Amino acid sequence: MAAEGGGLPEEGLSLWLTDWKVDRRVPWLGRHVVAVIGGRAVGQIDYFLHPDGQALEVNMLRVHPDFQRQGLAGVMMDALYAAHPTAWVNHGWRTKEGSAWWNQYREPTPQRNVHNRPPAEWAAYFNAVDVAADMARNAHQNRIYNLDGRRENVYRYGERLETEAALHTSSFQPVTPVRVNPGAQPLHGPAQLVLPPAVHDFVHDRAQDPRKQATALLEFVGHGNLPHDAYWNATPQAAFAELHHEALFAGEPPEQPVTHVVFTLAPLDRPALLVASALAESVDFDQFGDIAVEVTQLSWRQADRPYQTHSAEFTPAVPAAIAPLSARQASRAYRHRYDEGGFLRAGAREPARQPFADRAGQIQAMAERLLSSQASRARAPLPQPAAPPAAVPRLPLPERQPPPPGRRM
Structure with missing residues (x-):
């Protein structure tokens, strides 16, 4: 060097x-x-x-x-x-x-x-x-x-x-520590992945659907394997910077291409439990077991190409979990949903969401209005047809005359 x-x-x-x-x-x-x-x-x-x-x-x-x-x-x-x-x-x-x-x-x-x-x-x-x-x-x-x-x-x-x-x-004026509130804002966690060639090519192909790419990444990582030993940051930029800083001090570059991934979580519903681990600009979950979360977005890019960042939102958010430090720390709910590798068990997979699943009441009310309107129309007397209009005489078409001699069509 x-x-x-x-x-x-x-x-x-x-x-x-x-x-x-x-x-x-x-x-x-x-x-x-x-x-x-x-x-x-x-x-x-x-x-x-x-x-x-x-x-x-x-x-x-x-x-x-x-x-x-x-x-x-x-x-x-x-x-x-x-x-x-x-x-x-x-x-x-x-x-x-x-x-x-x-x-x-x-x-x-x-x-x-x-x-x-x-x-x-x-x-x-x-x-x-x-x-x-x-x-x-x-x-x-x-x-x-x-x-x-x-x-x-x-x-x-x-x-x-x-x-x-x-x-x-x-x-001397002591400083009161400033803490991130994990219940009031999204958190962004970094992960460094070496993907199989087929998965790598798919998730970095800009012609593909970003939602399908993000789903493939989450399936590869495992819904129960979100990183527990990483700091979860207040901004996605800080999460990517943490991965870049780690790469700078990693020594020789890896032989295979590396993908940097940032998971974005919805605000957590247990902020009181987690505030003790909060820093000024991040949260450290390392001392906890598994934590149920919802992933709202995935962002990813190749480590050597930070200028090409992919991103996809999950609507609705996808249920997932920050992995426990060890299998012994896994909760009963975690073991019920995820296997030893942190992947969804067959019976725990989310059913396909119907596009109007949350609008059943509105659809029922609309159907009742349509049926009521149809019934009232059936009871009304049918209108009498009007007399046909008088025929309008048509002028005869002039006969087509042959062209005069010497003239061509």
Whole structure:
């Protein structure tokens, strides 16, 4: 994966800002900056973003060994600053390698780094004592490894570090976590599939009926096999992004074509049970057994062709289930409807829906009105036929004369 010439390639490098699923106990939003070269992730910054977008904390910066010491970390960090141009930035504490990198990195706007400003300015976002501890740890690392550490920018406390920091701890404003409500909105779950050639060709043929393609995909997966170990997202775009992020870090591309599928569910009828597993922008069902759901839509595309997305709606919604973590966790209702593989049992298949099944009352009322109208017409006297009109004399047609001599027809 090493770039020729000992530097980053001039073309083919892209940066992607995407979602990061963080622990539900973390009230801030998770985000990634991912560096991509040649269709593979070669670097990443993980960070937390305050819900109001005005503060962020870097959690980890890493670069693939083949691309280290080529400026990629600085490119990603510059992009992070550019993505949040007015936010306070907290870099936390650094490892030995991180301290060496920071020693040569030039911040675009060092005045937004909380280590370079007094706590009175940013203490509402970060615990001042924690920041002071990180600063002390970084200073210790710099002394050990004889590094400058950009010390000209670091804020100089007038008092002892911990004393001044303690003055501002009361300014810190904890964040109330934001949670997705699975009972009030659709959820979108991702799945990565390697389909048999015949199924793959059928579901990606744009000349086919999308509803039949979606039905074939659902039959292949199994109605009881909707993914339990995936995050169910608030938007289909986030579900597709999760699949793309996984593919970027998958190493060598698979030999067979991969299909990315997103299942869309109707709002669930047990939100109180599931709210404990909800994150800010997704829901994690991993700790639950099977969950009965209704699939309202399927979207799918080839992993290497994200610009060609197929989609089909199910009207009415199709009953299905998020698979249990193991067969032992399956409920009685699940075992009655699905076999050990998560496929519909023969007796559990939905009967063919009649097009007017839900309009029986309307049809009966219309039939009664028609019969009543027919009966009233039968009782009414028949109208007398009118006298035939007088014959109208016709003028005789003129006889056709032969053409004069010398004239042709």
